[in-house]
Amino acid sequence: MAIPVFGQVHLVSFLVPAIAGIKRFAVVSRAMRVLTVLCVLACIDIVAQYLVALWGMKNYFLSDYYRVIEVSLLCAVFHFSTVSKGTRIVLRLLGILFVVIWAVDMISFHDPNRINSGMAMISRTFLIVMALVTLQSAIKDEKSNLLERPVFWVVMGVVLYSAGTLLVVGLSNQLLELGVPYFVVAWHINWSLLIIANLLYTKGMLCKSQA
């Protein structure tokens, strides 16, 4: 099946923050460097998924492994973006908790032939909580304009993507059972939000203030 145009745009959109991050790697903060690494890994993941799909294999396992990397690295991004010790502890605990849940899921409940929608919802929920905790801390601690800080745009991207795709990923198996066309239509939500999230990450990397 050919990839829809929106899907292709979504694929290209992963390159934008990765390139921006690599270009500004020397001047951006440690958090943004971690985000750059994540964006590069996302590019690799998406290419790998595409290649695996082209070979006629199921690529769900790539999403499963990428999920823990995504949550861990975004947890690190939020961790380095905040100065509050309490928030950092909360973020570390959430990150560890997610890894434990993921490991338990992978060991006990993992089915490589199905989309792991439960874990996907859990990961998005964790990301939303981490993002909001970071935002709350940023509002309390920082004195400079929020819109000029990279963490705001990263939080914005994470929350939009995670909240917007929560239901889609949750019902992805049901949609596949109904038929691929339904899945593709619903997956447009996922692609559009990923494009927005990638643009927001890029905005974060281009911010002048990297505090």
Added chain:
Amino acid sequence: MQVPGIDILWVLVAGSFALLTFAVGYIIMMAHSHQRIAQAQQAKFDEVRKSEEKYRSLFDNSLAGIMKFSVDTWRVLDSNEAIKTLFGCSSQEELQSCISNLSVSSREFIQQSLAKDGFVAQYEIQTTRRDGEGLWILFSAKITEDHHLAQAVVVDITKRKQFEEKIREQSALLDQTQDAIMVVDDQGTVTFWNAGAELMYGWTKDVIVGRAIGELLYSNSGMEDFQAAMEDIRQFNEWHGEHHQKRSDGKEILVESHWRTVEKASSGERFILIVNSDITEKKRLESQFIRAQKMESIALLTGGMAHDLQNVLAPVAMSIPLLRSKVSDESGRAILKAVEESAHSGLELVKNILTYGRGIAGERVTLNLGHILDQVLSIVQQGLPETMRIERKLQCPSWSVSGDRNQLRQVFLNLCVNARDAMPAGGVLTVEIANVESDESLLYIAS
């Protein structure tokens, strides 16, 4: 018939939209809230910045020297231009050198005060400028929130100290003078009293300051003079004249007094500056001098008269020997003898008067006091009133004395005249010669 996949898609889209709306709304709300907080913080920051600029301007433009320093090491951390100018420095390093040159005792005192009270108020320090010129500074400091640092305000008081020194010197000079210098207010209450006044009146400064000058220095009879002088000073701002005043021991003195109104520049209050000179002794000497002048005039007059009298008596005395040869009877010769003796006696008296009037120093010879007194009393006898008589006790053989005949005669004559003056109603003037053994004290008085 409705396809179930379409329903799921609608639910998915609606649900996702709802979640997105909620997430975006939440973030926008948070961002807006932060914006408000940031604006408030910015406003506060601007206010603090303006305030800092204002105080920085005050700090930089202050005429007083201001600096921030470490209490333990005296290291200057911040300073304004005024303090550098005050010490004659052009850089922070030079200022540090000048501050380090403050005396050890001063620095220890400041450190102890800052540690104990947290501040030092108006502490005067003598030090030097960068070029070595003497400098007096008024040092005030307060500890900051960080207890190792303090902020100090330094003011140059060199001119004030020089002025104070001058005032002290002048004040010392006022105490050196023999004149009594005092300052009283317009009610006559003493506010200043110098050492000369203490010597002149016997009242110490502690006793007299704050008391009324009229009651202390003037007797009842002198109060009118005092009141008149006060009236004059109020009217003409100046007065001078002589006043009879009294000392603390009650003894009366005569003073030459100069009064002048002085107005205090700061308050416009009026005071009276009084300078008194004790002229009691001067007046007594003046009186003696006038009397001496009178005596001299009388002596000259008497000398002239004596000379004339000598001219009158000389022919009488010279004609007696001529007449004696022509007078044969005894009674006539006796009369001639009496006349001759009287004439010689008169001539001798005239000679004495002339000798005394000319001030010729007599010769020191051995004398018989009884004989001299006899001669003096015969002269005195003629000038006494009828109510007075002389009782002579000159029979005792007196020892001889060594002296000037004329001067001794004068002494006895004066004693007799004084005795006569002391008895205006008459009486007996007893003149006695006696030999007395004198002790050392009598000899001392006599010498």
